[in-house]
Each structure stands twice: as C-alpha cells, then as structure tokens.
Amino acid sequence: IFSLPMISVKGKLNFSPEDRTKKHRNQSSWKRIAMINTSCDIDKYYAWFLKTRFNLELNKNLRGSHITIISDRMDRDIFDQGSRVFHGKEIEFFYDPKDINSSGKHWWISVKCPDAENIRESFGLKRNPYFGFHLTIGHANEKNEYHSEYIVNQIKRFGI
Numbered sequence: 001i002f003s004l005p006m007i008s009v010k011g012k013l014n015f016s017p018e019d020r021t022k023k024h025r026n027q028s029s030w031k032r033i034a035m036i037n038t039s040c041d042i043d044k045y046y047a048w049f050l051k052t053r054f055n056l057e058l059n060k061n062l063r064g065s066h067i068t069i070i071s072d073r074m075d076r077d078i079f080d081q082g083s084r085v086f087h088g089k090e091i092e093f094f095y096d097p098k099d100i101n102s103s104g105k106h107w108w109i110s111v112k113c114p115d116a117e118n119i120r121e122s123f124g125l126k127r128n129p130y131f132g133f134h135l136t137i138g139h140a141n142e143k144n145e146y147h148s149e150y151i152v153n154q155i156k157r158f159g160i
Contacts, residue, residue: 006094006112011036013091013119015070015083017063032079034070036091036116038135041065046100046109046137054151058107058138067093067135069116072125082123091115095135104149107137 015034043065050056070079093113101108111134117127140148154160 006096008092008094009038009040009042010090010092011038011067013069013086013089014066015079015087032070032072032074032076033068034083034086034119035063036067036069036093036113037063038065038067042109042135043137047107050107050137050151056140056148056151057144058148059141060138061136065135067111067113067116067133069113069119069129069133070123070125071129074123074125078123082119086119091119093133100137101134102148102152102155104140104152105145106139107148108134109137110134 013034014037017033017035017037041064043061047058047060050058091113092115093111095109095111097109099110101110110132113133116133120129121127
C-alpha cells in the first residue's frame with residue numbers, strides 16, 4: 001500500500017500571544033498559552049480542499065496557522081522563566097496529510113512534535129496536552145454546521 005511521508009514544517013514559538021478571543025480574555029488570569037506560529041497558510045490550504053471537494057466553507061482561525069502547545073493552568077513564575085528561554089525559538093513539527101479529523105463542527109490535522117513534548121515536560125506539564133497537538137483547519141458556523149456534520153458522516157460511511 002502506498003503511504004505518504006510525514007510533512008515537516010517549522011514555526012516559531014510564541015509565549016503569551018495577544019488576546020484575540022473573549023474566552024482567552026476571560027481565562028487570562030490563570031491560563032498560560034504558548035503556540036507554534038507557522039507563518040504560512042497550511043490551514044487555508046486544507047480548508048480550500050474541503051471547500052473544493054465538499055462545498056464546505058469553514059470559518060478561519062483568528063490566530064492564523066498555529067499549533068497550541070501550552071493551554072494550561074500553571075504557575076506564572078515557571079511559565080515566565082521558561083518563556084524567556086524558549087520564546088522565538090524555531091521548532092519543527094510533523095503531520096500526515098491524510099490525518100484530517102473533524103468533530104462535525106471543528107476540523108483539524110493531528111500533529112507530532114517531540115520538541116513541544118519536551119518543552120511541556122520542562123514546564124512540569126504532561127508531555128501531551130488533553131486535546132493532543134493539532135493544527136486547526138477551521139470550524140463550521142451555525143449556517144453550515146449541519147452540512148459539516150453530514151460531510152463527516154459521509155467520509156466515515158464511504159471511507160473517503
């Protein structure tokens with residue numbers, strides 16, 4: 001069976017990114033955030049495929065193409081100390097282009113990132129976050145959520 005290799009992408013670590021959502025603002029007193037910003041449009045690239053193949057228009061990411069590596073409750077001093085070491089560093093992650101997932105509303109690509117696992121561990125966190133490392137492609141809004149769920153069910157049903 002033909003198998004595509006994992007794709008390697010590099011991005012820069014960004015600690016304490018700008019608040020862009022109401023949820024982020026409401027949780028900013030206790031939640032610490034760090035992400036890998038890709039400076040490319042991987043999310044838009046895969047969203048284009050979903051639009052072209054299934055006529056599924058997704059809402060775009062407010063933060064652009066990124067992988068969140070820390071979104072946890074943790075000690076501010078430990079976070080600040082670690083961010084001084086890692087902020088702005090280039091980090092590599094890998095993904096399988098066939099590994100597109102959806103909950104029906106949200107669409108994402110699972111990501112492997114050993115360096116991010118090591119960074120989380122150095123902060124005293126579990127190596128893998130609760131939702132796993134992923135790159136969000138986009139999400140369906142209330143107008144097309146039913147269509148998105150339908151597409152997911154058809155993909156599963158027919159192995160598309």
